[in-house]
Amino acid sequence: MTVASTPPNPPGRLARIWDSDIAWSFRSSPVTVVATVLALLLVAAAVAAPLIAPYDPFDPASLDLSDGFSRPMVPNEITGKVFWLGSDSQGRDIFSAILYGSRVSLLVGAASVLFSLVIGVGLGLVAGYVGGRTEALIMRVADVQLSFPAILVALLVFGVARGLIPPAQQEQMTLLVLVVAIGLSNWAQYARTVRGSTLVEKNKVYVDAARLIGLRAWPVMLKHVLPNVAGPVLVIATINLALAVIEEATLSFLGVGMPPTQPSLGTLIRFGQQYLFSGEWWILLFPSLVLVLLALSINLFGDWLRDALNPKLR
Amino acid sequence: MPHEDTAPILSVRDLTVEFVTRRGTLRALDRISFDVARGEVLGVVGESGAGKSVTGSAIIGLIDPPGRIAGGEVRLAGERIDNLPPEAMRKVRGKRIGMIFQDPLTSLNPLYRISEQLIETIRVHTDLDAAQARARAIALLDEVGIPAPEKRIDSYPHEFSGGMRQRVVIALALCAEPEFIIADEPTTALDVSVQAQIIALIKSLCRERGTSVMLVTHDMGVIAETADRVAVMYAGRIAEIGPVRDVVKEPLHPYAKGLMGAIPSLEGETPRLVQIPGSMPRLSAIPQGCAFNPRCSQVYARCHVERPELIAVGSRKVACHLYDTRSKSGVAA
Amino acid sequence: MTADPAPLVEVHDLKRVFDVSKPWLNRVIERAPRQFLKAVDGVSFEIRKGETFALVGESGSGKSTVARMVVGLLPPSAGTVTIDGVSMHDAAAADDRQRLRRRIQMIFQDPYASLNPRWRVGRIIAEPIRAFSLIESEAAIAERVGELLTLVGLHPDDRTKFPHEFSGGQRQRIAIARALASDAEFIVCDEPTSALDVSVQAQILNLMRDLQERLGLTYLFISHNLAVVRHMASRIGVMYLGRLVEVSDGKSLFSAPRHPYTRMLLDAVPDVAMVGKVRQSVKGEIPNPLAPPSGCTFHPRCPLVFDRCRSENPPVIDGVACHAVQAGRVAAA
Numbered sequence: 001m002t003v004a005s006t007p008p009n010p011p012g013r014l015a016r017i018w019d020s021d022i023a024w025s026f027r028s029s030p031v032t033v034v035a036t037v038l039a040l041l042l043v044a045a046a047v048a049a050p051l052i053a054p055y056d057p058f059d060p061a062s063l064d065l066s067d068g069f070s071r072p073m074v075p076n077e078i079t080g081k082v083f084w085l086g087s088d089s090q091g092r093d094i095f096s097a098i099l100y101g102s103r104v105s106l107l108v109g110a111a112s113v114l115f116s117l118v119i120g121v122g123l124g125l126v127a128g129y130v131g132g133r134t135e136a137l138i139m140r141v142a143d144v145q146l147s148f149p150a151i152l153v154a155l156l157v158f159g160v161a162r163g164l165i166p167p168a169q170q171e172q173m174t175l176l177v178l179v180v181a182i183g184l185s186n187w188a189q190y191a192r193t194v195r196g197s198t199l200v201e202k203n204k205v206y207v208d209a210a211r212l213i214g215l216r217a218w219p220v221m222l223k224h225v226l227p228n229v230a231g232p233v234l235v236i237a238t239i240n241l242a243l244a245v246i247e248e249a250t251l252s253f254l255g256v257g258m259p260p261t262q263p264s265l266g267t268l269i270r271f272g273q274q275y276l277f278s279g280e281w282w283i284l285l286f287p288s289l290v291l292v293l294l295a296l297s298i299n300l301f302g303d304w305l306r307d308a309l310n311p312k313l314r
Numbered sequence: 315m316p317h318e319d320t321a322p323i324l325s326v327r328d329l330t331v332e333f334v335t336r337r338g339t340l341r342a343l344d345r346i347s348f349d350v351a352r353g354e355v356l357g358v359v360g361e362s363g364a365g366k367s368v369t370g371s372a373i374i375g376l377i378d379p380p381g382r383i384a385g386g387e388v389r390l391a392g393e394r395i396d397n398l399p400p401e402a403m404r405k406v407r408g409k410r411i412g413m414i415f416q417d418p419l420t421s422l423n424p425l426y427r428i429s430e431q432l433i434e435t436i437r438v439h440t441d442l443d444a445a446q447a448r449a450r451a452i453a454l455l456d457e458v459g460i461p462a463p464e465k466r467i468d469s470y471p472h473e474f475s476g477g478m479r480q481r482v483v484i485a486l487a488l489c490a491e492p493e494f495i496i497a498d499e500p501t502t503a504l505d506v507s508v509q510a511q512i513i514a515l516i517k518s519l520c521r522e523r524g525t526s527v528m529l530v531t532h533d534m535g536v537i538a539e540t541a542d543r544v545a546v547m548y549a550g551r552i553a554e555i556g557p558v559r560d561v562v563k564e565p566l567h568p569y570a571k572g573l574m575g576a577i578p579s580l581e582g583e584t585p586r587l588v589q590i591p592g593s594m595p596r597l598s599a600i601p602q603g604c605a606f607n608p609r610c611s612q613v614y615a616r617c618h619v620e621r622p623e624l625i626a627v628g629s630r631k632v633a634c635h636l637y638d639t640r641s642k643s644g645v646a647a
Numbered sequence: 648m649t650a651d652p653a654p655l656v657e658v659h660d661l662k663r664v665f666d667v668s669k670p671w672l673n674r675v676i677e678r679a680p681r682q683f684l685k686a687v688d689g690v691s692f693e694i695r696k697g698e699t700f701a702l703v704g705e706s707g708s709g710k711s712t713v714a715r716m717v718v719g720l721l722p723p724s725a726g727t728v729t730i731d732g733v734s735m736h737d738a739a740a741a742d743d744r745q746r747l748r749r750r751i752q753m754i755f756q757d758p759y760a761s762l763n764p765r766w767r768v769g770r771i772i773a774e775p776i777r778a779f780s781l782i783e784s785e786a787a788i789a790e791r792v793g794e795l796l797t798l799v800g801l802h803p804d805d806r807t808k809f810p811h812e813f814s815g816g817q818r819q820r821i822a823i824a825r826a827l828a829s830d831a832e833f834i835v836c837d838e839p840t841s842a843l844d845v846s847v848q849a850q851i852l853n854l855m856r857d858l859q860e861r862l863g864l865t866y867l868f869i870s871h872n873l874a875v876v877r878h879m880a881s882r883i884g885v886m887y888l889g890r891l892v893e894v895s896d897g898k899s900l901f902s903a904p905r906h907p908y909t910r911m912l913l914d915a916v917p918d919v920a921m922v923g924k925v926r927q928s929v930k931g932e933i934p935n936p937l938a939p940p941s942g943c944t945f946h947p948r949c950p951l952v953f954d955r956c957r958s959e960n961p962p963v964i965d966g967v968a969c970h971a972v973q974a975g976r977v978a979a980a
Binding site: 362506513533539 | 706815918
Binding site for chain 1: 715718719720745748749751752753755756757760761762763764765766774775778779822825829
């Protein structure tokens with residue numbers, strides 16, 4: 001055949017990915033490309049914090065009170081040290097604190113997203129596939145949860161955990177408690193989405209074909225239905241990562257989040273706001289800026305992902 | 315309407331529709347030409363991807379970007395309509411060309427009574443007042459075979475059965491007394507017993523009102539019973555066009571032959587159906603020369619290089635080199 | 648095998664009722680009663696080994712519901728399905744049924760929904776092989792998948808592709824290969840070609856007949872298309888509103904239809920052989936299955952209706968369920 005469209009050599013795997021519709025949609029959206037690069041930079045910097053950070057902000061031995069309140073990029077009047085983004089009242093380097101802080105923020109965010117995803121997807125699959133009373137029960141609980149603001153649910157979980165855990169272990173357990181608190185306040189969205197998609201998928205005949213050869217409910221759900229409802233879950237997870245980071249910051253800002261010994265971006269912002277009116281603006285501004293950029297870039301990526309995976313918009 | 319006019323009501327010349335994608339320009343219609351005479355039913359038949367629905371959309375100016383009419387012209391009663399501004403085209407669509415689609419539910423607004431939809435359409439296109447329009451709507455419903463129309467007119471679309479809904483859609487298409495109707499798969503969503511009723515209705519309306527119809531369908535049986543002439547489409551081109559009796563009973567184009575043989579019939583013994591190997595090419599991979607050449611059993615060198623034009627063979631036209639009498643290697647019909 | 652073997656499939660007085668009531672709260676507020684849909688109402692038939700038994704009917708006739716109950720995807724409300732002596736729904740026969748499953752497969756209407764879009768073709772076809780532990784070694788499974796792909800006219804290398812890379816006809820071939828993967832003997836085909844174009848339909852129908860000859864398959868063939876059924880089936884059951892109105896061998900159903908509904912259906916089908924012929928018009932539409940007519944459900948549309956039809960549901964006697972035929976009010980041919 002003299003068909004011009006078939007290339008002489010089959011392209012390699014990478015070339016195929018580069019040529020795919022989703023890669024093309026990504027490339028043709030400059031905002032998404034910039035947001036993704038920024039998000040990746042911020043995440044990489046947080047992961048590599050011990051390697052990049054010029055100081056260890058949590059080593060009491062290296063702290064010098066005379067470094068306190070250094071202005072950004074200006075040598076300290078007493079010690080002559082230069083802090084890129086300034087230092088706080090204790091003489092801690094803000095830049096290093098932000099690196100370590102975003103590490104904690106992202107860790108809490110990612111872990112809580114994973115937590116709510118596992119619960120939400122599991123319950124959603126069961127609700128959609130089994131139906132009947134099980135479905136009604138799960139979805140009513142989800143409705144109740146969704147009618148409360150997420151932050152209230154998180155505060156409640158946090159308070160209950162505080163009461164249950166002995167004071168001596170509270171500080172070490174904070175991270176775990178935060179993950180559970182934020183995770184429990186966000187699962188309902190996954191459950192709803194997955195239930196909806198499962199209702200659609202389970203009526204497709206490939207599920208009948210699998211039941212016909214005697215597969216039981218769980219294998220059908222996990223092997224057949226789950227891969228086909230994963231798209232929307234991925235989108236929610238991405239956007240929820242940004243929300244979880246903000247939720248953690250809010251909790252820490254309210255003083256019920258990460259302790260000063262393990263500050264997240266929210267804890268840093270809480271410290272910083274005390275100095276806002278006394279002229280030390282950098283202590284508040286830089287952590288807040290990083291939080292905004294992080295949340296915004298992840299969100300923009302999530303928005304694009306939602307559109308790219310939506311066959312109706314293509 | 316000047317019925318005595320012998321000029322065709324619709325005339326399509328070299329109509330080409332392209333879709334511009336990032337992977338290149340796809341040709342959904344490639345220089346198709348045909349006429350529809352006054353009072354005639356022209357069947358347009360083809361398998362999915364043949365371009366039959368695009369033909370209908372192109373005629374009524376409903377090709378949405380990234381698609382566009384890339385060439386050719388469409389004339390309605392001698393007047394060009396393919397280059398009209400959108401507002402003028404919209405008027406032509408409602409007033410002079412009626413439309414009937416596959417799913418009656420998409421043509422009827424579920425929130426309004428049938429009466430409201432009919433009366434509104436009639437008043438947009440005529441000078442009738444509300445009472446006259448209502449009387450006319452009832453007359454139309456009666457004409458399309460809705461029993462007790464003066465009672466049923468105030469029902470909502472969901473209160474009708476599938477077949478009755480399609481009758482209402484036909485009444486809606488007739489509101490402005492169009493000269494030409496495009497019916498795109500009008501019976502596909504209906505049950506067999508209802509299909510026959512709708513076919514009979516379209517046929518009788520055509521005869522009584524002298525309206526021309528372009529009937530787009532994949533169902534050769536529907537075409538055979540309804541159409542006067544038929545155009546068989548393949549990969550965005552017309553393979554064969556002619557009187558329905560000739561094309562169905564004795565197709566000339568190898569694709570049309572294969573298509574007719576592939577249809578199981580209720581009459582005669584068919585131990586084995588005729589099988590055309592392969593499938594319709596995607597728009598991105600239409601072969602050079604004759605688009606049917608990779609599947610054709612009578613293919614020869616010329617088919618690979620030169621696209622066959624429609625040539626007259628008796629009462630019809632065929633786009634196949636085999637029937638080109640100038641061709642040395644071809645077999646004359 | 649003996650001269651007159653016991654039937655492979657026996658369906659006896661099969662019934663299925665669906666609860667289509669509104670949710671509890673709506674029922675309380677609107678004082679609406681519970682609503683039940685009798686999708687299948689007392690259907691009995693037998694399928695002999697190696698034959699093709701077809702169920703034909705329009706939408707709402709319950710033919711697909713019968714198919715789903717026969718393969719065990721849906722429990723019946725009453726009645727029995729017995730395949731090779733094993734009950735498909737009796738809890739006591741669970742072990743025997745698990746062994747039987749390998750021998751029963753189904754091919755579905757929509758080839759775009761019957762293959763898991765996230766699985767490669769090789770894995771889709773191998774799923775029954777793995778589920779029944781028919782072959783242990785991965786290399787042997789791959790070889791078997793290659794054989795199956797070749798058997799249905801595809802290439803062994805196609806196993807590495809995803810379903811979306813294939814056309815509708817090719818996907819239906821993949822579905823057939825999967826059905827054959829566990830050496831199935833009885834295949835239920837639910838409208839296997841109604842989503843396909845005619846030329847592709849011919850390919851699939853020919854393939855199914857070839858496979859039946861080579862492998863001695865038994866088919867239950869569900870379709871609304873009478874011409875396709877005539878081409879494929881050795882015996883045919885006609886369904887109307889959940890009831891079997893006529894069972895007959897393929898030839899005589901078309902040459903000498905007995906039930907008035909069968910006659911009407913045969914008159915209604917648009918057919919290529921009908922060019923230019925004027926046909927008798929068909930009365931009415933299928934009634935709402937939620938409120939079926941009393942007695943014989945066909946009586947409001949029946950030209951032969953008399954008193955008894957309105958009150959009494961006719962039993963199937965000698966392959967036809969019609970009072971008029973049974974009372975000798977109409978000539979059998």
